[in-house]
Amino acid sequence: MNLVRAYLLCGSCALLFTLGGCGPKQPEIVDVTGVVTMNGTPLEHIHVEFWPLAGPRSIGNTDETGTFELKTDDLKRSGCLPGSSRVSLIDTHHMKDDYISEGGDWVDMSAGRKSRIHSKYYDAMKSPLTVEVKLGETNHFEFAVDPRP
């Protein structure tokens, strides 16, 4: 019977060893918040993207106070990878979420509405906004953006 117990013990140990150590190690990210304003007024419906040099981007959307909080792209974790980051801002206020009409046809519901902010912020790689996200510090950024010319 001792032999049987030894078998069982060995078996469960082997199982534990196999299962332990599973799961990838997540890279460390830090909380990032910020405010987007134009001429002193906070802007709602701005899609914010931080493009870090270190890895995948983080995203956020501004609320009615112009405040955003970054999340990873899978929306599972709050924050952004530390290090230098390029920032792109996309105005979504002219892209209403009702752009699919009732019949399901693609009707241009945004006709007549225009982006409020300057187009130079759309392209992350050419955007004038670059920031340094720091590990172990409060990361709060304020972007005062130019209006559409």
Next chain:
Amino acid sequence: MLAYSRIKAAKTRRGTGRDAFTLIELLVVISIIAVLIALLLPAVQQAREAARRTQCRNNLKQLGLAVHNFESTYGKLPYGMLRSDGTRWGHPAFGTLPEQNRRYALHFQLLPYMDQTNLFTWFDQMVFSNNQKQRNSDGTYGTDWTPEWFHRQSVPGFVCPSNTGSLWNQSHSADSNGRYSRADYLACAGRRGYPGYQATRPSLWNPFGPGTDHPQATIPGSTTSMNSALSDGMFTRNRQFPLQDNTDGTSNTILIAERSYSDRVFDDCGPSTGFSTTKIGNWGWWSFGAEGNVFLGTGVPINFRIRNCTEYLDPVRYDDRINAMGSLHVGGAHVVLVDGSVRFLNENISSQVFNALGTRAGGEVIGEF
């Protein structure tokens, strides 16, 4: 004698001897076998996936070579996609009626360089709508969508064995479901292939987007114009680039990449009627298509997916999904660079480096990737 040996055998079975298993021993043996199977099965599955992955890499390599053979013949890369939209673009003999528009994708142009010349010559360039009809042996065309038509022909070289699902397009709408053959390797159009950020989805037909002041470019041979600012890769609509336009260097630019068609959230969110009835399997056809069927972009992380139906209705996130490269291989996706080499890109690649890989002449300095 016979009776005696019977009695002896019965005694032995009763269990004084050690020539039978006890229940415990049996259970232990079974459990050990179970543990061994549990350990081995994933390994076997991984070996099978490794084989599929090798096949997938090879397909990409063949596509890269086909593009280079095309380039040797014409001195230019193929069109990312050709769509004439009601003009006689390309040749005065081509008609201007909607069903006579010339439309084809990158893959179609590569057929002769992939031992698919017969399929290539089947395509009717003069009357586009003939390609959705049965073709009779005498060269005439029959009824629409029956029984087999050009767009439905599946080409093994365009399909990654790791990708699951139907080989034909998947739509919630029964009318358009299963009509077009799927392509798993799509052209890298730069940072955005499917309408730019500022274009809403309806603006596929007006792609420079309403109310934006972004640079616009007129597409030759087309009645629409396309936002070219982010479509800065080796492939675009209605244009061919010679290799010397790739000033970033052929080893620093993506030519063709993979797309993953496994996305349950996306598939479950689409409405059942109307034009936007798409499952993710409705994007990506080798014979022809619009931008979203043919192009991918590097402005979106590898393996990007939407997480809920709210995001399906968010133009930015929806466009992101259509643009995303991805695969069912663990942790990234394969790409073939312009120099013809196949690379596996980690999904955690630097967003800035990944972007630089998409552009043909962005002027970025790229380190190791």
